[in-house]
Amino acid sequence: MALGSIQNLLLALIVVVPGFITTHVAVSLGVVRTEISKWRLLIVSLSTSLFVVSLFLGILQLNGTEVTDVTEVQAVFFTPKFRPELVLALITGSAGMGVLGAVLLASNVHKQVRNWIWERVPGDRTRNFHEPWEGTLDEAARVQVLTSDGAIVIGGLKQYSDDGKEKQISLTGAEWKSPSMDGFEDAGTDIELLFGDDIQQITVVDTKENAESQE
Template identity: 30%
Template sequence: MALLPSDIIFYVVLIAPGFVAVMTAVSLAAIEDEISQPVLLIWSLVSSVIIDSLFLEAYQVLEGPIESFDVLRTLFFTPSFRADLILLILFFSVVVGIVYAVGILADLPGRLRRGIQSTAHIKYNPRQPWENFMKGARSIRIKTSDDELYTGDVVEWSRAGKPKEVRVDHPYRYSLEEEDYECVGGDSMLFLEEDIDRVMLREEDDRPSMIQRISSTLGLSPDEGSGGLGLSTLRDGYEQYREADSTITYLLMSLVAAVFLIEILVTGFRGLGSIQVFATGVFGVYPWIAWPLSPVLHKGILHFAASLVGLLVVGVPIETHWNWKRYTVFLVLTGYATILAGAAVLGWFSDQQVAFYGTSGIIYALAGYSLTHLPRKHDELSLVEKFAVFIGVVALLSVLIDPFTGPFFEPRWINGGHTSGFLIGAVIGWFSGNCS
């Protein structure tokens, strides 16, 4: 059977993502080692399997199940050419490539190799001695082929079997007359392979690695005398959550839990099969109950758990910046405003019964507030407040990416509750005054 143009596009889109990911990783990580073509091919094909799996799982969550291979083959042409799906799979490819690049730059393969070698008592490293030596050097002394001595701070050096070359900043030359080092007169100096007779290490590079910097930022770096990874920092964060005066947030979490328990009981007694059937159907049967409770209704255990975690990590630190009356008004107004905005977006693209519910609109409002208020109005932030700001950044990225993920111009295109909630919280946080 002859291949149709749609079949050719399907197989290209199925195979290409891995190559895009690998080329992204090679470019961003600046890999200089010559990688054999079979290794690149295997790496690319395995990456394609990973990316295709992620894409198809996301497609089934957003669009519905793929029940046969024939449906899969026509995926990108149903009902017409789906450029949005091509962009989505390209997005997954770039993300996987960035993950690869970060892993390479953080030397995760080397860390894994050293861990395995330490247990097997093997001493092997694929790098040359020159590369290993220069990798940890910050300041070096160079003896040249004409018996001159130079010293300087390492800026860059050759790798991957290239001729041994090194460039240093602040170069100094040893003077026999002065019996001391004297400035060469330039900001930097390049030594070629024919110039270098011997290199001696003066000072190791004590700058923290990428992994160490990330661990330090997250509070996971080793503490002096703790013997663990940031245990005291984690304990401090726990104490800050525990001691925070966040009664209103905990009352809201209790209300969410109580309503969800009722949802479970009603679903079980009526044999509805799933909580989502009840949570959605109640808008058609008992709208006078559904709409007032919509900010605290949830469609399943994951939806419910995400709301509790969101309220805990963002609501608890933010409540301390309000008095209880204003905070309560903020929660109530943003709760119903985001429900109305989300329902409006659904109603704009659908003429069917609209059901919109959940606490995520409130959480996005709290995240937006934390992002615009905390860094601007406070010089020093506690650990839980820093984490709230981080959640604000994640919420901002989510709101910005959401319109580009599709399905375009359909009810599930944009989550109006998330977008409106973040904007409301961000605006209020930006224009709010200083707080004690």
């Protein structure tokens, strides 16, 4: 294979790979469990590559490396010889951008932005972005769960699943009442975990807003 062809192949990898690194790190560390289609992931990765490489070249220009044409991108990495330190810097920067993206995902910044937009756009506010399960429990502080065997458990909402698969919910300070009992009984456990087949109905007993106002 000609040297020029090898350089073009390496350049293509250098330009495309950063976005995949950034996206993979962000999705992995941000614990995005909702299934993302391959095409959507590909589009996001390529778009991220464009952003990361543009930012990288912009930083190089601030440090005196002029890039006035697309063809000069190859010269950046191969003049006067192959410069692995720049490739390493680009990969490291891509991983860093992925960590930043993971922080934003874990902090639910995308949800906050989405809520901000929806508050300013007229429309049907009874429709949730994904499903009532997530939208309702996101505001809940204390819930009551009716199980498949007719028992009722009340407790503080600790966590709930949001991967679109099996519904799971964990409660703290749980109190149980079976069909044969007259009142509730303290479970005496730190955390109670309920799985999809056990959950028949969920009632929000107290919301986060109410809980905060009573403190």
